[in-house]
Amino acid sequence: MSITAAITAIGHYLPEDRLTNQDLEKLVDTDDVWIRERTGIVERRLMKDGATSDMAIHAANEIVENMGIDPSEIELVIIATVTPDHVFPATANIVAAAIGADRAWGFDLEAACSGFLYALTVGAKFIEAGTHKKVLVIGSDKMSSIVDYTDRNTCVLFGDGCGAVLLEPSPDENGIIDQRLYSDGTGKKHLHMVAGGSRKPASHETVDNGEHFVYQEGRPVFKFAVTKMAEVCREIMQRNSLTGDDIAWLVPHQANKRIIDYCANSMNIGSEKVMMNIQRYGNTTTATIPLCLYDYREQLNKGDNLILASVGGGFTWGAVYVKWSI
Numbered sequence: 001m002s003i004t005a006a007i008t009a010i011g012h013y014l015p016e017d018r019l020t021n022q023d024l025e026k027l028v029d030t031d032d033v034w035i036r037e038r039t040g041i042v043e044r045r046l047m048k049d050g051a052t053s054d055m056a057i058h059a060a061n062e063i064v065e066n067m068g069i070d071p072s073e074i075e076l077v078i079i080a081t082v083t084p085d086h087v088f089p090a091t092a093n094i095v096a097a098a099i100g101a102d103r104a105w106g107f108d109l110e111a112a113c114s115g116f117l118y119a120l121t122v123g124a125k126f127i128e129a130g131t132h133k134k135v136l137v138i139g140s141d142k143m144s145s146i147v148d149y150t151d152r153n154t155c156v157l158f159g160d161g162c163g164a165v166l167l168e169p170s171p172d173e174n175g176i177i178d179q180r181l182y183s184d185g186t187g188k189k190h191l192h193m194v195a196g197g198s199r200k201p202a203s204h205e206t207v208d209n210g211e212h213f214v215y216q217e218g219r220p221v222f223k224f225a226v227t228k229m230a231e232v233c234r235e236i237m238q239r240n241s242l243t244g245d246d247i248a249w250l251v252p253h254q255a256n257k258r259i260i261d262y263c264a265n266s267m268n269i270g271s272e273k274v275m276m277n278i279q280r281y282g283n284t285t286t287a288t289i290p291l292c293l294y295d296y297r298e299q300l301n302k303g304d305n306l307i308l309a310s311v312g313g314g315f316t317w318g319a320v321y322v323k324w325s326i
């Protein structure tokens with residue numbers, strides 16, 4: 001008998017400090033109206049002290065406490081992030097140790113803004129294989145650690161945050177039903193970090209040149225994102241014989257409200273069925289999708305058809321079809 005992986009709990013962490021559009025007006029040549037109209041963002045959260053793992057530990061502990069589970073029952077921890085605490089060891093190892101998941105193995109997964117969907121898919125495979133019964137999948141990013149607050153092209157877009165889910169074998173037919181994931185490395189030139197890796201290790205020069213910050217050419221990324229997110233959503237709908245009416249919620253990566261609106265339109269889904277919190281948190285990279293699930297958790301019903309979708313650096317993109325399990 002085949003096993004389906006189900007999301008059985010959600011946790012989150014958002015730093016207290018807020019960076020509003022008005023705050024940004026004082027830092028760079030921008031204005032509140034431009035940011036709202038071009039992106040949909042009003043404010044974002046910033047973590048002053050601490051690292052990506054600290055947010056992930058909060059989110060994971062929320063799940064452990066709410067579910068009343070013994071952390072040593074967790075067998076695998078996957079953290080999707082572009083802002084790991086260190087190049088090594090993996091942030092997942094740090095988090096597992098901190099929450100008492102002393103029998104877990106784990107690793108970090110890097111697929112930029114599609115990281116959470118990639119990690120969810122990988123985690124689900126270990127449940128489906130029957131080898132694991134409790135897998136923690138976390139999207140956590142301290143984007144403020146790699147954003148240049150003198151660059152108006154990027155600093156208005158990103159925020160810090162974390163969302164986490166627990167995967168377990170489903171007792172029924174609900175769970176993670178299908179996924180389509182893609183990548184295209186030729187997109188690297190439009191969205192990347194220049195230095196800090198083996199191609200260009202950190203040096204005085206790279207720091208002086210600001211090469212450890214996010215570099216993004218907004219327009220080509222926008223064009224790619226708007227096309228591919230809609231395309232992959234339509235593909236997963238077709239594969240599963242779903243119409244817009246069958247879908248309870250679109251759970252899109254929160255990079256730009258205009259990308260989300262276009263995608264929902266092309267799926268024949270009304271805005272009332274689109275999860276949206278970009279106005280409050282900006283783009284938290286790997287955390288956007290689980291933070292949406294967290295914010296809308298009270299409105300979700302068992303059996304609801306959800307389409308999770310993202311596009312990110314790489315390029316990476318994909319969609320996951322979930323029948324809600326809680």
Ligand code: UT7
Nearest residue numbers: 030031034038113152153156218219221222225255256312
């Ligand atoms: O999550 C990972 C994937 N990332 C994305 O999906 C992001 C995709 N890209 C976008 O969301 C949009 O391209 C942005 C929001 C980044 C930019 O919006 P846009 O409508 O594509 O603007 P643009 O880059 O074409 O720039 C239009 C104008 C330019 O001025 P000129 O050349 O027309 O005089 C920019 O210099 O807006 C200017 N501009 C700004 N003005 C005020 C760029 N950033 C700002 C700013 N405030 N912060």
